[in-house]
Amino acid sequence: MIPVYAGTHVRDAEAKLLRDANDLTLMRRAADALAHQAVVMLKEDTGRLYGSRAVALVGPGNNGGDGLFALASLAKRGVHTTAVLLGAKAHQEGLAALSRAGGRTAAVADLDELLEDCDLLIDAGYGTGARPGLQLPAIPRDIPVLACDLPSGVDSDTGAAIDSVIPADRTVSFGALKTGLAVGSGHLVSGSICVTDLGLGAALPEPEAWVVQGDDLELLLGREEDWSAAGRHKYQRGVLGLLAGSAKYPGAAVLTARAAVAGGLGLLRTLVPDAVATALTTQVPESVPLATPELTALLARNRRNEREGAARIGAWAIGPGLDDNEDTRKHLAQILAANTPCVIDAGAFSMLEPGEHHQLRILTPHAGELHALLAKAGVRVSSRDIAADPIRWARWAAVAYDSVVLLKGPSTICTAPDGYTLIVHASTPDLATAGSGDVLTGILGTVLAAANLPATPTNKDVVALGHRLTDLAAAGALIHAHAGALAAHEGTVSAVDLLQELPRAGRDLTFLDGSIVRMSS
Ligand SMILES: NC(=O)C1=CN([C@@H]2O[C@H](COP(=O)(O)OP(=O)(O)OC[C@H]3O[C@@H](n4cnc5c(N)ncnc54)[C@H](O)[C@@H]3O)[C@@H](O)[C@H]2O)[C@@H](O)CC1
Numbered sequence: 373m374i375p376v377y378a379g380t381h382v383r384d385a386e387a388k389l390l391r392d393a394n395d396l397t398l399m400r401r402a403a404d405a406l407a408h409q410a411v412v413m414l415k416e417d418t419g420r421l422y423g424s425r426a427v428a429l430v431g432p433g434n435n436g437g438d439g440l441f442a443l444a445s446l447a448k449r450g451v452h453t454t455a456v457l458l459g460a461k462a463h464q465e466g467l468a469a470l471s472r473a474g475g476r477t478a479a480v481a482d483l484d485e486l487l488e489d490c491d492l493l494i495d496a497g498y499g500t501g502a503r504p505g506l507q508l509p510a511i512p513r514d515i516p517v518l519a520c521d522l523p524s525g526v527d528s529d530t531g532a533a534i535d536s537v538i539p540a541d542r543t544v545s546f547g548a549l550k551t552g553l554a555v556g557s558g559h560l561v562s563g564s565i566c567v568t569d570l571g572l573g574a575a576l577p578e579p580e581a582w583v584v585q586g587d588d589l590e591l592l593l594g595r596e597e598d599w600s601a602a603g604r605h606k607y608q609r610g611v612l613g614l615l616a617g618s619a620k621y622p623g624a625a626v627l628t629a630r631a632a633v634a635g636g637l638g639l640l641r642t643l644v645p646d647a648v649a650t651a652l653t654t655q656v657p658e659s660v661p662l663a664t665p666e667l668t669a670l671l672a673r674n675r676r677n678e679r680e681g682a683a684r685i686g687a688w689a690i691g692p693g694l695d696d697n698e699d700t701r702k703h704l705a706q707i708l709a710a711n712t713p714c715v716i717d718a719g720a721f722s723m724l725e726p727g728e729h730h731q732l733r734i735l736t737p738h739a740g741e742l743h744a745l746l747a748k749a750g751v752r753v754s755s756r757d758i759a760a761d762p763i764r765w766a767r768w769a770a771v772a773y774d775s776v777v778l779l780k781g782p783s784t785i786c787t788a789p790d791g792y793t794l795i796v797h798a799s800t801p802d803l804a805t806a807g808s809g810d811v812l813t814g815i816l817g818t819v820l821a822a823a824n825l826p827a828t829p830t831n832k833d834v835v836a837l838g839h840r841l842t843d844l845a846a847a848g849a850l851i852h853a854h855a856g857a858l859a860a861h862e863g864t865v866s867a868v869d870l871l872q873e874l875p876r877a878g879r880d881l882t883f884l885d886g887s888i889v890r891m892s893s
């Protein structure tokens with residue numbers, strides 16, 4: 373897992389470490405790392421370094437300073453370098469270094485002409501010190517872009533980006549991975565990220581979150597595989613209850629059920645409306661229907677916390693395709709009252725109330741659903757605001773609903789009520805396809821059922837269990853993302869494609885495209 377820090381915290385840590393404002397130690401280290409990546413990109417794109425052309429957008433602060441020192445180092449290696457000054461002032465020592473190395477400066481008015489013959493654009497306009505109101509020049513899409521610390525106009529604390537942001541092919545981030553590069557638009561416009569260690573170490577506060585990597589799966593699942601695992605019977609491998617589907621959305625229940633079964637579940641018990649029952653039995657023959665009278669008896673046993681056996685449902689997956697009506701409200705109330713760990717999605721949100729409870733819950737909204745959940749809790753925030761600061765609003769909902777929240781999107785954010793946060797990067801934009809979220813709910817249900825969590829956590833272990841639940845949520849998102857990567861490898865991705873890749877995804881998760889952030893020193 374890679375720790376993530378708010379950009380302003382990294383800036384504070386850098387300031388703490390420097391003896392005075394004229395100390396250029398860190399800036400030189402940052403500029404060296406930037407120049408190194410520029411060399412790599414120029415060689416990759418043009419096959420040469422000497423005689424190639426690099427243009428940098430240079431802002432008035434230290435970010436611009438990094439860019440000027442990096443250009444100077446490129447100029448010394450035979451690259452034609454030009455610094456386009458965005459503001460009235462620029463870093464003085466950086467300008468002097470560039471001039472000594474034979475580089476030149478130009479005004480924004482000259483940019484279009486310079487870009488006609490340019491092998492690399494370095495975006496060293498604005499970094500962690502950017503304030504709202506920036507406007508950047510348009511850059512043709514075919515020019516490779518290297519961002520200095522973060523693409524200009526990305527909020528390093530939240531990931532919000534201005535409309536004129538220049539998407540980078542690569543970003544060299546200094547000191548630590550910043551939140552603004554890990555989530556939101558910032559993640560989408562930063563390309564491949566390389567983090568350069570500036571030795572900030574103890575000057576940094578606690579990380580704000582962690583980005584999960586493919587090989588973290590076992591750690592997150594916390595599976596204790598000993599010799600007895602092979603001797604487990606199906607009830608010990610996990611029994612999941614499913615409350616899902618409606619005449620309007622029968623497919624959602626089928627997708628969730630199929631995902632749960634493909635994830636390696638012991639047994640699936642299904643509570644679905646008649647309109648869905650036949651489809652479910654035909655398409656998921658492994659599932660066993662659960663009638664209403666049997667549900668009441670089962671839940672009574674759950675309340676007594678009997679550990680295993682056919683009679684116990686270890687976890688519930690609730691919501692995909694669910695209709696808000698009297699029957700489902702009754703069933704939902706019964707299930708929630710039994711305090712079994714559960715994952716709650718989609719159609720169940722309209723029937724959920726904020727407030728405290730004694731149950732381990734994972735809520736899995738997308739930004740639109742989070743907006744509605746927060747509105748019900750008295751918090752007025754638009755889906756757009758949520759996309760601009762997803763960690764903040766996911767945390768609000770986790771507190772309001774006393775639940776782990778898994779906020780879906782290009783970066784999936786899993787957060788516990790105490791603020792513990794994990795980020796899972798999507799492997800492919802193709803994951804945003806109808807039914808993909810239903811598949812995720814099935815995966816999460818299976819992960820929960822297999823985890824053998826206590827039905828009623830005591831106050832003492834509520835924080836630890838919140839973290840465990842967050843880890844499991846991230847594990848589910850990771851498997852989902854990896855299934856997406858495998859399916860995308862074959863072509864475009866549908867929810868059924870994801871299902872087909874699930875058995876493999878859980879097993880061979882060693883890397884995830886798009887989630888790898890390289891750390892260098
Ligand atoms: N603090 C340090 O010790 C280090 C900082 N480094 C670099 O320094 C950057 C932070 O430097 P700064 O704090 O100087 O901040 P920036 O260089 O990110 O931006 C601040 C400058 O931009 C101007 N500015 C910001 N928003 C504006 C707006 N909307 N319109 C017009 N002008 C605007 C400010 O007036 C100021 O001159 C980091 O991102 C990183 O690139 C690195 O050199 C490593 C060491």
Ligand SMILES: Nc1ncnc2c1ncn2[C@@H]1O[C@H](COP(=O)(O)OP(=O)(O)O)[C@@H](O)[C@H]1O
Nearest residue numbers: 780781782798800801803804806807808809810
């Ligand atoms: N732009 C995106 N790139 C990658 N993954 C995305 C993107 N947008 C959404 N996702 C993922 O796609 C899935 C969609 O879930 P959801 O919106 O619930 O779909 P549905 O309701 O149709 O099943 C989630 O796992 C989400 O994280």
